Amino acid sequence: AQSVTQLDSHVSVSEGTPVLLRCNYSSSYSPSLFWYVQHPNKGLQLLLKYTSAATLVKGINGFEAEFKKSETSFHLTKPSAHMSDAAEYFCVVNDGGFKTIFGAGTRLFVKA
């Protein structure tokens, strides 16, 4: 069975400081992992995906994530937060089947 846990429901950072959103997963197989972002009143948008190629994955808007199998983690980072990054972020796992499982989400607040 597959599952995903986002360790923080809310994260607050100041503009220009680093962002870290934490995600741990559980999967019986080699999973595909994704991060999606949801801005208010907008649809979910793919940030980046990991599919067993490079363990460090670069996405849009300066975000990146590192797959660490030994820690079963896929944390999302960005060196410098921007006000426009304020949104809800979802870590997502798929083990090759039909179901794609979403975490509960982490709301990112960015202070000026």
Added chain:
Amino acid sequence: GAGVSQSPRYKVAKRGQDVALRCDPISGHVSLFWYQQALGQGPEFLTYFQNEAQLDKSGLPSDRFFAERPEGSVSTLKIQRTQQEDSAVYLCASSLAAGQGNSPLHFGNGTRLTVT
């Protein structure tokens, strides 16, 4: 280019009414998914279509929920005898590949259902 389109954007139903939610996926996308997103939660899987075949409906919460995709393109999610606990945002997503886990999902903006 057209993305995934969902209608209506908002729906208010009285308890006990039937509702139908429509999803127009991206043209040519084989896979279509329905998700339910309760307030403050992540999307939860409801059902999956590969073309017109419904291959997984294990996430449908009760037999009041029914989904179809008769011609392998547009899909409808129907909820009969709506209850207050059905209030949520219903998201539709499509992807190009058939049942492959590494294909990204393209989401619509959702239908917000409120049952009064």
